[in-house]
Amino acid sequence: MPKIKAFAGYLVNAARAKQVVSPAYDSVSPQQRRQFAEANPQNFLNTMRLLEDFPADARPTQSQLLSSNKANLDKLLDDGSYEKLKTPCLFVYQLGSGAHVQTGVVCEIGIEEYEKGLVRKHENTRSDKEDLLTRYQKVVGVSSSPICLAYSQSDAIDDYVARLIEKPDDLEFISEDGAEQVVKQRVWRIENSVEQQKLIALFSKIEVTYLTDGHHRAASGYRYAEMMREQHNNRGGNHGDEPYNQLLVALFPDNQLNLLPFHRCVKDLNGLDETQIVAALRACFAVKKLRGQTAFDASQHGEFGMYINQNWYRLNVLPQCIEQTDPVNSLDVTLLQNLILEPIFGIKDMRGDARLDYIAGVSGDAGIKQKCSEGWKVVFACYATSIEQLMKVADADLLMPPKSTYFDPKPRSGIFVRLK
Template sequence: MVKITPFKAVRPQRAKAGLVASRPYGEYNEAEMRARLDYNPYSFLHILNPGYKFQQTISGTQKFQLIKNRYLEFKEENTFVQDENPCFYIYKMETRDLSCCGIIAAASAEDYKNGIIKKHEETIASRESLFKDYVKTVGFNTEPVLLTYEDQPEIQEILAKIMQQNPEYEFATRQREMHYLWKVDSKAEIEQIQQFFSKMESIYIADGHHRSASSFLLSQESAKNNEHHTGKESYNHFLSYFIPENHLKIYQFRRLITDLNDYSKEDFLIKLDEHFRIENRKLDAYKPEQKHHFKMYLDGEFYSLYLRKTSMHFTDTLSQLDCQILYDLVLKPILGINDLRNDKRISYIPGKNDILEMKNLIDNGEFAIGFGMLPVSISEIKKIADEGLTMPPKSTYIEPKLRSGLTIYEF
């Protein structure tokens, strides 16, 4: 039984929504960030980058408190207002590559604890604790966890009916995206949506494992410190975007390594030959066409790697993943990359980026070799979660990436 809960979102005034909304913080380079901060006083980036006001870089707990201060200023200036009644919010996003529509609502920390909300990635305790302290200090969350479920036509029919009305927000971006938001405040429609979700046995985290884990930690800590805890407090839930799995776009992460672990190019290729059939593609940027086929770029040339049948020793769903195969047969035993999270010799770039990005980084000498593969499928993600397994870090780059600042959940 999946619980989905309406909440009173803090939102920008209709006329300012497009100005407030920002892309995920990490997507901006320094020049873009400076331009937004210099010329758009309503950008949510002013909240996330409070040091701009003082023309200095601020970090740690001091930054958390200043983020809270900037947020309160936006509320005091009525850039943000809060809905009077708990609502669901239908969010639709259209890009050149993606069209998605789902429900922004509060997910249950108890569902996370009980495994109804299923995960497929490991989290790092230090990051969980840091984000928990961040949310506790600032008192709000604006980045929804991406939760996905098998397509339910009945839910989509309800949403389609609501979306016949004029949206609360409708705006375009410089990236040629269209964003729409509808408010669902009808008790009958809210209950109808809740009933459909209550029939689901489980739901899956597509993106946001650390946010989920941190929110759960905060709920546990807050409940322990509240002698009047009832289970209905806002800290018992976390901001989420509930989206059908067929609305997701899943990409790979390419792996780039700084060196060949003291192997010569020739010796490295001989080591690879034990497990892969290798073809030199020269300058032809080979694109893998099926599972267990890999792209490699080394010394100015592309290669295709085909896993040999004699090396297909699979014991579970995890061992069949291409990102796991690459780790088990190449990154760890040959290149000496044991810790995929913390080894500074390995970096990752989203597979949606042009292959020239990987090529240029290697040609410029920043890295020695790069690998690509087909993306993990949603069925593989679900199997990993159902079997209680976890994927290697950076196994998936999943869209949509929602704009920040449109629906804020306060604790």
């Protein structure tokens, strides 16, 4: 497994791709999404609006917003922005950012892969967000953001995909949508049945896949399938091949993925001063002040940067303070939480404490300086979680702390549209 499948639906019109394809939704703030959507009325983002995108005094009801999303989708499908696929297709999808290139396969997989644990996860999901996405599928009735899955790299798959992309692509465009990086995207349509069957056979030899981006989309897809199955069973029919029984996914080999860290920032010093904080850190870290240094990149597992009062410190965790055999407790983000944020700064709730916030590594040093200019008193720069660490956690059926991984570049929404 996985048993990949071609799917019917729509592909964005090449001439309109740059205008229509949406930024990666979770890489921009609600305010940025609102500004972008209003400035780009023909962008697919207008089919995915959330209440938080609107000012509190000008918010529509949830029903009104979903109806608006559906109307915007229908307009895009009718105005020539999309080409309806004549036959079910697989796609090769390539993302390039700077020197980094990753090439995957966009397809369907059966929801039973998720049910049986063959799609392994590493994050918790929030029920309120699942509720919203499930309702979105019911009202708007579309999948447009492939759930990203990693698989253990296969030479056979790599070689065959390389052959498939020797032919001219069907779509090539540059995303310049206000995201932190410019992303070149290319798509090859695989509609030949012989080529499809070859890819299907190659992927059937992969034992499991790993969720890298889209935990809530996968969970809500499962909930939507359960809801639709109940309705269809009551009418005497549910065969397993219905669109609601499938997930739209993008499969990437693990060795091509680029993981960046999520840095942590703290609003106040918990009643301490810089000297007291440094003294407390020495219980578990080798601490060095980096005089005159204006930026910091952690270079290895167990290394952190601390930016406080316009000074950088390098923190290297002492070996005896790492639980080397525990796949979760040995993560850098867990070490930071257990050895610094909770005992020194009094932050126990990584998800809900208003004194803690996160900075995606893609924003770089500028993102850190921006947070400090907003009044955040200390920033901890982290080393990126590896794909191997992610897989170990998922294989052990464990969960990572919030904001443990940031994959970049992210697939965009609105390239592929599949009706539910």
